[in-house]
Amino acid sequence: MKTEQNTPLTEATFFILLSLSPAPKHGYAIMKEVKALSNGRIVFSTGTLYGALRRLLEQGWIKRVSDPEPNPTDRERKAYTLTDKGRKIVNAELERLKSLVATAQRQVPESPS
Amino acid sequence: MNLIPRCILTFYFQILHLYPRGFREEFAEEMKIVFRDSVHEAGEGGFLPLVLLCLREFGGLPINILREFLHEFKRKETVMVTNDKLETESIAVARASRWDALIGALPFVLFGFDRIIAKLDLYATHPYLDDPYLDLAFYIIVLIGFFWGLVKGAPRWTYSFLGWSLTMTWLSYWFIGAVTGFELTQFIWQTWVPFFAVIAAALAWTRSLTPLTQLVMRVWQDWTLLSLAMYAFIGLMMMDYDENHSPYLIAFIITTTVAISTIVWAFMRSTRALHRFALLVAGFVIGNAINWISETTWDVAAYYKLPPQPPMPWYDAVLDVITMAGFWGLILLLPALIGLARSSVKETEAN
Numbered sequence: 001m002k003t004e005q006n007t008p009l010t011e012a013t014f015f016i017l018l019s020l021s022p023a024p025k026h027g028y029a030i031m032k033e034v035k036a037l038s039n040g041r042i043v044f045s046t047g048t049l050y051g052a053l054r055r056l057l058e059q060g061w062i063k064r065v066s067d068p069e070p071n072p073t074d075r076e077r078k079a080y081t082l083t084d085k086g087r088k089i090v091n092a093e094l095e096r097l098k099s100l101v102a103t104a105q106r107q108v109p110e111s112p113s
Numbered sequence: 114m115n116l117i118p119r120c121i122l123t124f125y126f127q128i129l130h131l132y133p134r135g136f137r138e139e140f141a142e143e144m145k146i147v148f149r150d151s152v153h154e155a156g157e158g159g160f161l162p163l164v165l166l167c168l169r170e171f172g173g174l175p176i177n178i179l180r181e182f183l184h185e186f187k188r189k190e191t192v193m194v195t196n197d198k199l200e201t202e203s204i205a206v207a208r209a210s211r212w213d214a215l216i217g218a219l220p221f222v223l224f225g226f227d228r229i230i231a232k233l234d235l236y237a238t239h240p241y242l243d244d245p246y247l248d249l250a251f252y253i254i255v256l257i258g259f260f261w262g263l264v265k266g267a268p269r270w271t272y273s274f275l276g277w278s279l280t281m282t283w284l285s286y287w288f289i290g291a292v293t294g295f296e297l298t299q300f301i302w303q304t305w306v307p308f309f310a311v312i313a314a315a316l317a318w319t320r321s322l323t324p325l326t327q328l329v330m331r332v333w334q335d336w337t338l339l340s341l342a343m344y345a346f347i348g349l350m351m352m353d354y355d356e357n358h359s360p361y362l363i364a365f366i367i368t369t370t371v372a373i374s375t376i377v378w379a380f381m382r383s384t385r386a387l388h389r390f391a392l393l394v395a396g397f398v399i400g401n402a403i404n405w406i407s408e409t410t411w412d413v414a415a416y417y418k419l420p421p422q423p424p425m426p427w428y429d430a431v432l433d434v435i436t437m438a439g440f441w442g443l444i445l446l447l448p449a450l451i452g453l454a455r456s457s458v459k460e461t462e463a464n
Contacts, residue, residue: 027147045170046148047132047177050140055184078143 009093015042016052017061017082017090024065024081027053053080061086118152121167128171131178133185133321186322209269214381217270217341218374220255220277221348225370227251228352232362245291252281252288256311263315263324267331269381272338275328276345282308284349332448337389339448341380344393347441348373351400357407358416365407372399393445398438405434 009017012034019025019033030053031044044052056062060083067079082090125148129141148170155162209217227247236243255277262271285304290297297304315324332339352369354362376396383389409430414422 027143028150031147031151043169045173045177046144046151047170047174049147050136050144051177051180051184054136054140054181 008096009089011038012042012044012048012052013056014090014093016049016056017086017093020062020080020082021087021090024067024079026067026079030080056080056086059085061089115156118156118163121152121163122149125170128174130320131174133181134319134323135185135321136181137320182322186326208384209381211382213268213270214378216258217273217381218377219270220251220258220273220345221352221374221377222370223251223254224277224348225352225366225374228354228366228370229363232354232366245288248281248284248288249292252278252285252307255281256307260311260315260318263312263328264318267324267327269331269335269338269341271328272331272342273345273377276342277348278308278311279342280345280349335386336448336451337380337386337393339451340390340393340445341377343445343448344377344380344396347393347397347400347445351397351404354404354407357404357411359407359411361410362407365403365410369400369403372396372403390445394438394442397441397445398434401434401438405430 015034015037016030018037019030025033027046027049031046031049035043053062057064057080062080063083064078065081122145126145129137129144132141151166151170152163155166227250230242231244231247233242240246255274258274259271259278262268262274265271282305283299285307286297286299286301289295289304312325316322351373352366354366354369357365359365373396376392376399380389380392383392414420
C-alpha cells in the first residue's frame with residue numbers, strides 16, 4: 001500500500017507518531033508529550049492511548065523496544081518507537097500539511113498587522 | 114500513598130479485567146504502570162486533578178472496552194473468512210475423538226434416561242422423579258454442557274448441547290412453571306433468560322467474544338453442525354413417547370435412545386459432510402419407524418375406552434412415516450441447502 005493512501009491521519013494518531021519521532025518513549029511519556037505538543041488540547045486516557053498503540057503496532061507503524069529510561073521498579077514497562085514505515089507515514093503527513101498550508105497562504109491574503 | 118489513590122488504583126486494576134483477553138494480556142501491565150504514574154502525578158496537585166483524572170479515565174472506559182471488543186471481533190472475522198477459504202478446499206473435516214463423540218451423544222442418552230425414569234411412574238414414592246423435576250435437571254445439565262462447550266471454543270459436541278438447550282428452553286415454560294408454581298405461558302421472553310445468561314456467563318468467563326465468534330465460525334465452516342443442533346428437537350420427538358401406553362414402552366425408549374445416540378456418535382466421528390447429513394436423516398427414519406412399531410403394540414381405543422376404530426392399513430402407516438420423514442428431513446436439509454447456496458455463490462464470485 002502506498003504511503004499516501006494512509007494519510008490524512010487522525011489528529012491523535014499524528015500526535016502519537018510525532019511524539020515518537022525524536023526518540024523511543026514509554027506510554028506515560030507519550031501521553032505527556034502529546035499533551036504538550038497539542039497545547040493541552042489532546043489528553044489521552046490510558047485506555048484510549050493503548051487502543052491507539054495497539055492499532056499502530058498492528059499496522060506496523062510503531063514497534064516495541066526496550067525502555068531507554070528503565071525504572072527498576074517497573075518490570076513490564078516497554079517503550080515504543082517508529083518503524084521505517086511509520087516514519088514514512090509521518091513524513092508524508094507533514095508534506096501533505098505543508099502543501100495545505102502553502103495553498104491556503106496563497107489563497108487567503110495576509111491579514112494586516 | 115494514601116487511601117484514596119490506592120482505592121482508585123485497585124478499582125482500575127479490577128476494571129481492566131473487562132477488556133478482551135488478547136488486549137489485556139498484551140497491555141494490562143503497561144496500563145497499570147501508566148495509570149499509577151498518572152494517579153501519582155495528579156495526587157500531587159491535590160484532590161481536584163485526581164477527580165478530573167478519574168472522570169477522564171473511567172468516563173471513557175466503556176467506550177474503550179467496547180471498541181476493543183469490536184476490534185477483536187473484526188480481527189476474528191477476518192480469520193474466519195480466511196479459514197473458510199481453506200476449509201472449502203479440503204473435502205474432510207477432522208474426525209472427533211471417541212471421547213468428544215461420546216460427549217456429543219451424551220445429552221441424547223441422558224434424555225433417554227430422563228424418559229425411562231419418567232415413564233416408570235416413581236413419583237408416588239419419589240416426588241422428585243416426576244416429569245418436571247427430571248426435565249429441569251436435564252435442562253440444567255445441557256445448559257452447563259453448552260456453557261462448557263462455549264468456554265472450550267465450541268468443539269463439535271457443543272452443537273449437540275446447543276440444540277438441546279434451545280429445545281429445552283422452548284419447553285421450559287412448562288416444567289419451570291410446574292416446579293415453581295408460576296403460571297408461565299409459552300413464548301414469553303423470560304423463559305429465554307437462562308439460555309442467554311449462559312452465553313453471557315461464557316463471555317464473562319473468557320472475557321472475550323471468542324465463544325460466540327467460534328460458535329458462528331464452526332457453523333460457517335461446517336453447516337451440518339446446525340443440522341446436529343436441530344437434531345436435538347428430532348430426538349425429543351422420537352424419544353418422548355408422549356401418550357404412548359405400549360406394554361413394551363421402556364424397551365422401545367431404550368431402543369430409540371440407543372439408535373438415536375449411536376447415530377449422533379457416528380455423526381461426530383464422520384469426516385464427510387454428506388455422510389453426516391445422511392446419518393441424521395437415517396436416524397430420523399429409524400426413530401420414526403420404531404415409534405410406528407410401538408404404536409402397533411397397543412390399542413389406543415381400548416386404552417381410552419373409545420369406540421372401536423377401523424385398523425389403519427399398513428400402507429397408510431408407511432405413508433405417514435414417509436411424510437413425516439420427508440417433512441422433518443427437509444427441515445434438517447435446510448442448513449445443507451444454505452451451505453450449497455453459499456458454495457455456489459462463492460464459485461460464481463471466483464469465476
